[in-house]
Amino acid sequence: LKENNARRLWHPMTHPADSLANPPDIIVEAEGVEIIDIDGHRTVDAVGGLWNVNLGYSCQPVKDAITAQLGRLPYYSIFRGTTNDNVIELAEMLAEFFAPDGLSRAFYTSGGSDGVEVALRLARQYHKIRGEAGRVKFLSLKKGYHGTHTLGASVNGNANFRTQYEPLMPGCFHIPAPYTYRNPFNETDPARLAQFCLAAIEDEIKFQDASTIAAFIMEPVLGAGGVIPPHESFMPGVRALCSKYGILLIADEVITAFGRTGSKTGSRHWGVQPDLLVSAKAITNGYFPFGAVMISDAVAEVFEKDTTGKGAIGSGYTYSGHPVGAAAAVACVQEIERQQIHLNAGARGTQLFAGLQALMARHQIIGDVRGGHGLMCALELVADRASKAPVDKKIIGKVHRATYEAGAMVRVSGNNIILSPPLVVTEADVAKILSALEAGFSSL
Numbered sequence: 001l002k003e004n005n006a007r008r009l010w011h012p013m014t015h016p017a018d019s020l021a022n023p024p025d026i027i028v029e030a031e032g033v034e035i036i037d038i039d040g041h042r043t044v045d046a047v048g049g050l051w052n053v054n055l056g057y058s059c060q061p062v063k064d065a066i067t068a069q070l071g072r073l074p075y076y077s078i079f080r081g082t083t084n085d086n087v088i089e090l091a092e093m094l095a096e097f098f099a100p101d102g103l104s105r106a107f108y109t110s111g112g113s114d115g116v117e118v119a120l121r122l123a124r125q126y127h128k129i130r131g132e133a134g135r136v137k138f139l140s141l142k143k144g145y146h147g148t149h150t151l152g153a154s155v156n157g158n159a160n161f162r163t164q165y166e167p168l169m170p171g172c173f174h175i176p177a178p179y180t181y182r183n184p185f186n187e188t189d190p191a192r193l194a195q196f197c198l199a200a201i202e203d204e205i206k207f208q209d210a211s212t213i214a215a216f217i218m219e220p221v222l223g224a225g226g227v228i229p230p231h232e233s234f235m236p237g238v239r240a241l242c243s244k245y246g247i248l249l250i251a252d253e254v255i256t257a258f259g260r261t262g263s264k265t266g267s268r269h270w271g272v273q274p275d276l277l278v279s280a281k282a283i284t285n286g287y288f289p290f291g292a293v294m295i296s297d298a299v300a301e302v303f304e305k306d307t308t309g310k311g312a313i314g315s316g317y318t319y320s321g322h323p324v325g326a327a328a329a330v331a332c333v334q335e336i337e338r339q340q341i342h343l344n345a346g347a348r349g350t351q352l353f354a355g356l357q358a359l360m361a362r363h364q365i366i367g368d369v370r371g372g373h374g375l376m377c378a379l380e381l382v383a384d385r386a387s388k389a390p391v392d393k394k395i396i397g398k399v400h401r402a403t404y405e406a407g408a409m410v411r412v413s414g415n416n417i418i419l420s421p422p423l424v425v426t427e428a429d430v431a432k433i434l435s436a437l438e439a440g441f442s443s444l
C-alpha cells in the first residue's frame with residue numbers, strides 16, 4: 001500500500017510530484033475525535049475530516065440508520081415521478097432547522113461543489129422567470145472558495161484554483177475580502193475595513209450596472225481561504241446592498257452550516273437571512289456524500305407560481321436525494337439538535353482561539369491568528385512579522401509533521417495552518433491539539 005500510495009493515485013489539490021516525494025499518511029481507522037494511521041499512530045483530528053465530521057467518528061445512530069437503509073432501499077432516483085420517504089422527512093427537518101434563516105425548501109445534491117452550481121443556476125433562472133434575463137453576472141469575495149465545478153471555480157476568489165482552467169465563466173467579479181491582516185486599503189480596524197469592502201462592493205455593482213447582476217455568493221466566515229471572519233457589520237451590509245439592488249444573496253455554508261461557528265448556521269451568526277443557502281459536509285458528518293441547497297419562501301414562490309415555463313429545474317444528479325445519504329442526514333440532523341453541538345463549538349472555540357493567541361506570543365513565525373467564532377481557526381505563518389512574507393512551504397511542512405507526530409492532525413492551506421476539529425471535542429482534546437502545536441513550532 002505504501003509503495004502504490006503516490007505511484008498509482010493522484011491526490012486532489014496536490015501536485016503529483018509532491019505526493020511522490022512526500023506520500024500522504026494512510027489513515028485506516030477512526031474513533032471518537034481521533035484518527036489512526038497505518039502504522040498505528042493515533043492523533044486528535046484537528047481537521048474534523050475536512051470540516052465535516054462535526055459529530056466525531058463514532059456516531060452510532062447514524063451508523064444504524066445507514067445500515068437499516070442499505071437493507072431496505074439502497075437506491076432509487078428522485079427524478080421525475082418518484083421520490084423516497086427519507087428525503088421527505090429530511091426536507092421537513094431541514095425546513096425546521098433553517099426556519100430562522102428564512103429558508104423552507106430543499107434541493108438535494110451530492111456535495112458542496114454541486115450545491116454551489118445549483119444555487120448559481122437557480123439564481124439566473126429566478127431572474128429569467130421574473131423577466132430580468134439580463135441579470136447573469138456573479139459577485140464574490142477574493143479568498144472565497146466555492147468548489148471545483150466550472151461556475152464555482154469562476155466565482156472562486158483564489159487565483160490558484162482558477163487560472164489553470166481558464167477561460168471560465170465570464171461575468172464573475174471578485175471583491176476584496178474583509179481580511180484585516182492583508183488588504184488593499186491597508187486598514188487594520190475590522191469595522192472600518194468592513195465599511196471599505198462594502199463600499200467596494202457597491203462601487204462594483206454600479207460599475208457593472210446592477211441590472212446585469214444575478215447574485216452575490218459568500219461564505220459567512222471564509223474557510224479554505226484561511227479562516228477570515230469578517231466584522232459583524234459585514235454580512236448584514238452585503239445583505240442590505242443585495243436587497244437594495246435586487247441581487248440574490250447566496251450563503252455558501254458548506255463549512256458553516258450545522259454549528260461550526262458556534263451558531264447553528266453562519267448566516268444566523270451574523271443575523272442575516274440569505275435567499276439561497278448551500279449546505280453539504282456536516283449534513284451527513286462524512287458518512288455519505290450529500291448536500292442540500294436551501295431556498296427562501298420568496299425565491300421558491302417565483303418558481304412555484306411560474307407561468308412562463310422557465311421554472312422547471314434543469315439541475316439534478318443521479319445521487320440527488322440518495323436514500324442512504326438522506327437516512328444518514330436525518331440521523332445527523334437529529335444528533336446535531338439533540339447534542340446542541342453548536343454550543344460546545346462556541347465554548348471550545350474560545351479555548352482554542354485563546355491557546356493559539358498564547359502560541360503566537362511565543363513563536364515569531366506566527367504572523368496572525370484568526371478565529372473567535374466557534375471551531376474554525378487559522379495561524380498564518382510568515383518569514384518575519386515586519387515583511388509578512390509567506391513562510392517557506394518546507395517550514396510549514398515541518399511544523400505539520402512535528403505536530404502530527406506529537407498527536408494532532410492539522411491542515412495546511414497556503415501559508416496557513418487551519419484548525420477545524422469535530423464540534424464534540426472536549427477541553428482535554430483542545431489542550432492536546434494546543435500542546436501538539438507547541439511541539440510542532442518548537443521543532444523548528
Ligand code: PMP
Nearest residue numbers: 111112113145146147252254255
Ligand atoms: N464551498 C465551500 C465553502 C467549501 O469549503 C467547499 C469544500 N471545502 C465547497 C464549496 C465544495 O464542496 P465539496 O468539496 O463537497 O464539493
